[in-house]
């Protein structure tokens with residue numbers, strides 16, 4: 001049995017962990033590495049759609065494996081180079097959760113590779129795809145096949161066929177707290193664990209003489225901490241030989257602000273600014289945070305307002321027991337767009353009585369908490385905003401999902417005279433107060449407690465820049481190399 005960390009070893013995100021037993025292989029996560037991606041690309045410098053995977057392959061942004069990627073993303077001239085690389089007998093990807101640093105590149109995998117994930121994870125990825133830009137790299141759940149065309153100068157290009165039916169990706173959906181299954185002789189268990197996005201899973205695998213546990217991204221201080229403790233209890237008894245664990249916040253001083261702390265500090269600010277518009281900036285898929293602000297809205301006689309894309313996700317998640325979109329205090333903002341996607345218009349029609357405009361908000365600014373981020377701020381130009389409150393309730397910039405231009409944000413805040421909370425800009429450097437955010441990741445103390453309880457023979461830290469701290473604590477038990485065989 002071998003474990004290869006193909007990406008995401010000494011960095012946070014981009015996790016792609018390859019496990020091979022006999023001649024069968026599977027992946028734990030297949031994420032996009034925002035750090036290496038950002039070395040070459042930005043919003044206006046993107047890989048060329050017409051050449052499929054070629055740019056990513058050339059720049060070493062994806063593992064060089066010949067037979068796992070979608071054929072329709074490989075230009076025919078390039079096929080012979082791809083075929084020279086190693087081949088895998090890959091059947092499955094176990095996906096821990098829907099953050100793109102873990103799930104982002106499943107979009108380029110062959111459609112018949114089975115993706116084991118929670119049904120919540122699948123819905124979040126579907127919402128991301130349906131409300132996104134339609135590029136091949138964002139086709140997580142439905143693949144729109146490309147075909148090669150030759151232009152008048154003989155150049156080969158891949159083009160998406162408009163009239164072609166899309167292909168559904170092969171998901172193995174989990175919708176139970178704990179699940180035990182078998183795929184092609186591979187025995188596995190899954191556990192719902194606590195993270196800053198719903199539907200996060202941790203895994204356990206059993207081979208003939210060896211067993212492995214993988215935490216995915218995990219914390220023990222959020223709303224679903226029960227799930228993480230349940231995982232810990234069960235895993236402890238199963239005694240895995242190898243623990244693959246995240247270590248995002250493996251610094252000695254890391255402490256864990258709870259959601260109740262975020263509630264407290266945000267309530268204080270909102271309650272003492274009664275007549276002002278409040279903008280709350282947090283990750284749209286952080287449902288727990290949305291619930292916190294909804295609670296505050298009710299207690300301060302306000303309404304919460306979300307954008308249409310977030311409403312689309314909440315509508316999908318209803319099936320999984322999230323009824324937040326039906327709450328009487330929740331409204332949906334309709335923005336001035338020349339053309340809205342069909343699926344978003346459908347949501348608008350379905351929740352017609354909840355749809356409001358920025359002008360409605362302008363009539364009584366003190367009545368609302370607007371869940372907006374940096375990317376939505378242009379919409380405020382339509383009203384006469386004299387002042388207001390901006391609560392930055394997100395993870396620190398440059399961490400998980402997106403890079404964030406703080407300087408530009410502050411220009412917007414000055415323009416609208418919005419008072420920032422949770423973030424400061426000193427000498428052009430952003431500082432995060434931490435009072436308005438509860439991390440998605442376990443603290444040093446909690447990771448250490450988890451490892452001590454499980455007491456595995458080998459520890460493989462991933463999703464961390466703090467390998468040295470693991471090493472100090474657990475010495476030779478810590479696997480430092482990218483390739484490990486047992």
Ligand SMILES: [Zn+2]
Pocket residue numbers: 012013099101102217400463
């Ligand atoms: Zn992550």
Ligand SMILES: [Zn+2]
Pocket residue numbers: 097099195217400440
């Ligand atoms: Zn995550």
